[in-house]
Amino acid sequence: MRRRDNIDRFTSAIAEFQDELQSAVVELDEHSDDMRRSARRRLGDLFNSAGYPASVRDSFELSFDFPSVDPPAYLRSLNPELDQQECHRIKQRFDEAIRLTEASFTEVLARLVDHLAERLSGDDDGKPKIFRDSTVKNLSSFFDRFQSLSIHSDEQLDELVERTRDLMNGVDPTGLRRNSAVRQQITNGLVNVQASFDQLLVDRPRRNILWRPR
Numbered sequence: 001m002r003r004r005d006n007i008d009r010f011t012s013a014i015a016e017f018q019d020e021l022q023s024a025v026v027e028l029d030e031h032s033d034d035m036r037r038s039a040r041r042r043l044g045d046l047f048n049s050a051g052y053p054a055s056v057r058d059s060f061e062l063s064f065d066f067p068s069v070d071p072p073a074y075l076r077s078l079n080p081e082l083d084q085q086e087c088h089r090i091k092q093r094f095d096e097a098i099r100l101t102e103a104s105f106t107e108v109l110a111r112l113v114d115h116l117a118e119r120l121s122g123d124d125d126g127k128p129k130i131f132r133d134s135t136v137k138n139l140s141s142f143f144d145r146f147q148s149l150s151i152h153s154d155e156q157l158d159e160l161v162e163r164t165r166d167l168m169n170g171v172d173p174t175g176l177r178r179n180s181a182v183r184q185q186i187t188n189g190l191v192n193v194q195a196s197f198d199q200l201l202v203d204r205p206r207r208n209i210l211w212r213p214r
Contacts, residue, residue: 018062025060032056069094102154105146105161110197112139113164117190120176120183128183133173139164164193 032055040047053059071086116139119131143165152158167189176183 014062014064021060021062025057029055029057098151098153101149102157106157106197109142109146109161109164110194112142113190113193113197117187117194120187120190128177128180131173131176136168136171136173136176139168143168160193160196163196167193 032052036049036052039052069090071083071090075083075086116131116135119129119135121129123129143161146161167186171182171186176186
């Protein structure tokens with residue numbers, strides 16, 4: 001399926017998010033007086049009513065659009081030089097979006113791997129540390145998301161994701177809890193994966209979109 005074929009599903013999901021956000025904002029606004037009174041009690045003389053708007057309903061919004069990725073057609077005939085500049089500018093914006101996306105993927109994977117490695121290493125009072133099923137399942141979700149969204153422009157990141165996927169292939173939370181040999185094998189593999197993150201995380205651009213694992 002081509003990604004543009006997902007437009008209907010995307011717009012439907014965004015509409016649901018917009019409804020959820022609006023409901024949450026209305027609920028927040030209904031409790032704004034209580035929050036102001038609570039802040040007044042806590043802050044005393046430091047309380048400043050100007051820092052608390054009368055309503056927050058206009059303070060939150062979720063919107064999107066489908067911008068054109070090509071410069072206006074008339075530029076090519078009227079001003080070829082300007083047309084080339086616009087093409088270059090648009091390409092730079094796409095390149096930056098790709099870098100930010102890859103930085104996000106790298107940081108999310110690093111965080112998921114670090115969390116699982118921490119849960120598998122050492123023990124608490126002589127017993128293996130407890131970890132939730134989601135600690136493993138979040139990695140599977142990440143692999144699916146990466147496969148769906150990545151454009152595979154970073155060979156290092158692709159290779160690291162593939163190594164981690166191969167390591168976790170067939171691994172389930174129950175097996176990790178019950179089989180100490182599997183637990184040690186995965187722990188050793190995660191240590192090697194962690195060592196590869198240092199280079200990837202150096203000089204990565206900061207992102208403004210963050211996917212939060214469950």
